Amino acid sequence: MSDRSVISFLDFHLDLDRRELNRGDRAISLEPKVFDLIAWLAAHPGKIVSRDELIEHVWGGRIVSDSAISSAVNAARSALGDSGTEQRLIKTVPRRGFRFDDKAILDRDVSLTVSRDKPSVAVLPFDNISGDLEQTYFSDGITDDIITELSRYDELLVIARHSSFAFRGSSLSADHIARELAVDYLVEGSIRRSGERFRVTARLIDPTAGVELWAERYDRDIQDIFEVQDEITSVIVNTLVGAIVRQQHSRSLAKSEDVFNAYDHYLRAVELNYQMVPSKTRAARDEAKKALECDEGFARAHALLAWTHISEASNAWTDDIREALNKAKSAGLAGVAANNNEPFAHAVLGWVYMWSDKAFERGLEEQRRAIETNPGNAQFRSMYAFSLTYAGSSSEALVALDQAMHLNPFYPELFHVFYGRALFNLRRYEEAMPRLERIRTSQPFHANALAHAAACYAACGRLDEARDTVEEVRSASPGYTLAHARDYVAYADQNEHEHYLYHLAAAGLR
Template sequence: MGDVIAFDDFRIDHARGELTRGGLPVAVEPQVLDLIAHLAAHPGVVLTRDDLIDAVWGGRIVSDSAISSRINAARTALGDDGTAQKYIKTIPRRGFRFEADVGARLAPATSALQGKPSIAVLPFENLSGDPEQRYFSDGITDDIITELSRYGELFVISRHSSFACRDSDQSTAEIARYLGVQYIAEGSVRRVGDRIRVTAQLIDPEAGHQLWAERYDRDVTDIFEVQDEITTVIVNTMFGQIAHLHHRRVLGKDPGTVDAYVHVLKATEHALRVAPGDNEIAKSEIAAAIAIDPEFARAHAVRALTLVNEANNFWVADQDASERLAHEAALAAIATDSRDPWAHSMLGIAVLWFKKDHAAALGAMRRGIELNPSNAYFHGLCSYVLAFCGEPREALAEIDTANRMNPLAPAVFLGFRGRALLLKRDLDAAIPILQQMVSEMPGHSNALGYCAAALVHAGRVDDAKAMVAELAAANPHYRLGALRTRLPFKNPEDVDYIVDALQAAGLPET
């Protein structure tokens, strides 16, 4: 279960869910990796479709088209195709044979990818009393593994290794040590009639305690829709818990032992607080990350985020320079890894502010979502861009999606919703949300600015003046002249709606 298989310049470490070529990771879905690993473990042997179904799909009913699709994906990952069949050869009416000479099976790596939090998702237990219902509990597990694997910030053990631990009598601590992971996720599924209950928990095996647990009760109308909904919520919540806990763990590390990933982790945590002091810390951390690994796409993407923060909150005198640098950083991230969703999302925001190209901005945001559709944060960022594009209703729909995906959404999501409601001219709904954001993110200049604008339009000019006085004193660059020229609203009337209100509240021109 823990061997590493080597052939040509490929290495498969399926205990760690990793395929590399020439030492560089190859993007591959967990199930496709399991298929490659199983074929490579039997070089020169014809494996029937039934063999593959038992090994890769756990004996579930699978269509021929689904198997063909996975075989094609496996060939693509290996730089192969159905014509050359260099590695995976189709044997008509019999099955498939792995053609490469496989070298010695090596001992598994002793530690996970440096710096990244690692997790194994164990098969969810079927408590329905009906063995036929195991397809649903296995489906939930498969989906969680697949969706967590989309997060470049995590190291996720492959399905092959996780499912090999089914019904193990080992403790979670022993399984974690065997697989070399820091976290274990497990759960159960119980279906009774038209009701289904899914429980999930995240465990720290080393400490021996539960970090998070939740229960989800649903009516079953469309079983696949329910499966998708529950999976999405579990993945977003679980990822948030892991990121938060891992950040706390690395804070105390000796600076000499911190790698690029840990610097990026720290930078992201500070950048998302959207406050001047935190943003400066984030910039320092990201500079350290890039110095260690100039080819780390996520580092360049988070650098773009820090530069966008300082530009669109007007924390710096030269917003144009920050916007230009943000655009360059986002392009550098994509040049390094064109499949990094953070890179595309940051390019969308950078293009919005630097180029005021609304179509390109939305295109980049949609690409980020396409690369990781279950990540609530990318839906939230898309909502942010939609509001500037004159689509407040679409922005609200997108932030609703984000909040359904992640019930523990970050405070900045309040701003995305509040701005969209303000532009929709729904002041009764916008004001309490913007006030809450001001309370939770006092360093966020735009939180104060948009809240003050909403108060003016609601006739609460004195309250708005007090807020603007606080904003003007704290940020000498947040001025009417800068707002008029830099706010990237597609509709000029939206610019006037914000700027005129802030002028009535006493914001200085320069």
């Protein structure tokens, strides 16, 4: 045995540190969860492993369906040259679980712990404080919906319902419950009915620090109770995810670099990427690459890498725009190849197709796939809305943006960029102007957004401000010229593109 943790069986070698499965000299490509499944079963040969154990140790307690587990087992068998009929390595034990053949093991000296880099959260049953026991079904329904929707977010590990509901009415401290469930965060809340109104209160707690990170309440009419259940759930979930990610980013900043994991690097990359500054975008790319060095199968890191190249190309922050677009496409495709079920990878690939190939419908299809995977996710809805402004559907984009902003009250500055762009495309210049001109101070290096602001000033007849903004475009990116806007800026509608170019020229861009 080497110093690394390796399990050998038949002619296979499973390297747990490198996360590689080799058969002889040939490497076998595996999705991350399939690798974790094989690793857990092979590390416990001869033991019957239940589906609940797989959910706990392979999926980190996150809710998954029986079909998802069966699909992963089938993929594992296929990778090992096994089958559901033959079952020479992974055997199904009816009504009990799965067992890895202990006779096949040749060498094993490991202590396996499946990595849980991502933040974990448990949603405790919301309290019914109405004094009406019949309302418990509604409080449980809200809790169930939050758990279900949170579990769609791949950046979180969400504890299954049966585990968190075991603490209904518990007098244990938040810290004690969190340790019992092995989670980083707890969500709790309450529901109160008063006359013809009801109030839902939700809280996010960091049990280790003993602090409340976020709290909000929602008041609605009782006759709307079922209609607004989905709305309340969606707003709570999107706000929770944002708060957890912000907290995790703060924690990553406090860490020593030598204990960083792939998710830490990814969080840093996300924060840097949103700032729309050339140096920050390059730093985001470096962080994404570091994430991939930790986990080459991290689909979100591949996708974020693609996004940095799109930002570079769209703002002309590089001398070779085509090379940047090619790199974006390569990274975007790698993200989907790493995990075809990762919605963020499909959402970013949608942008790649639009900017790289001017394939707008193909891009929208990728965006729709992301939304179908996680329909309540405000980020994917907003990315789709952004895409609609490229694809000649600005009226639809405004509706989608309003929905996304409602679901995520803490939306980033980019929303104003695309809201303003949609209004500009619709010739609603006076409405667009307040959205676009704020970019001059909030994102002074965002050349593409500044150029749209300049064009909008010109369309409003405010030529002095248009010329001043063009100078800001040149300062932000000397490469952002009228020729760049003509050759590369993504517009599916030729009339909209000519409209943009006309006003850019009127603003003084050459």
